[in-house]
Amino acid sequence: MTQSKNNLPEDVEIIEDPQDQDDQEMVSEAEKEAKWYVIHTYSGYENKVQTKIQMIIENQTKETIFDVRVPTEKVVENKNGERVVKERKILPGYVIVKMIITPQSWYLVRNTQGVTGFVGSANTPVPLTPAEIAQFGVREQVRHRTLEVKAGDKVQIIYGPFAGFMAEVEEVNQEKEVVRGLINMFGRETSVELSFDDVEVE
Secondary structure, eight states: OOOOSSOOOTTEEEEOOOOOGGGGSOOOHHHHTOEEEEEEEOTTOHHHHHHHHHHHHHHOSSOOEEEEEOOEEEEEEEETTEEEEEEEESSTTEEEEEEOOOHHHHHHHHTSTTEEEESEETTEEOOOOHHHHHHTTOOOOOOOOOOOOOTTOEEEEOSSTTTTOEEEEEEEETTTTEEEEEEEETTEEEEEEEEGGGEEEO
């Protein structure tokens, strides 16, 4: 289910898409048991499916479905000498849902208009691995932390659109829990700002 983000045309580059503040809120005890699953949709129905499942989340009496996303990334394209920012789907035709699989939750999601099925075998959906979750740019609940690095140190980016890249630290802001670093993209150094939870120390 993963798709490499390094095999891009030379006139396209991925730019950082900051995570929503909601990603950093404490999760409920029930949500801690939930996992991310991939559902397949009809082409062009991704956003409609997301809206319908969001309505299910808001109206459910027992919490078993917690989040739904259409994985996207922002890219910069050079057109006629101008840099144009566009958002594109990472995997067209797929939506990811954070849920606890029960007969009822499976039925609700599977029978949402536009959904053709879960990714998995028969009636057994297969949850995403941590690496796949990171590939889709999803960052789970985070806690306040410090990062013991300084300018010149190397860090591995593990979440977000730059997952897989190494970055050389330029600046660390412990209060905001962000680090600014340089990554090598298309043969040139690009400065990016990353959350502490986006990186790990080498």
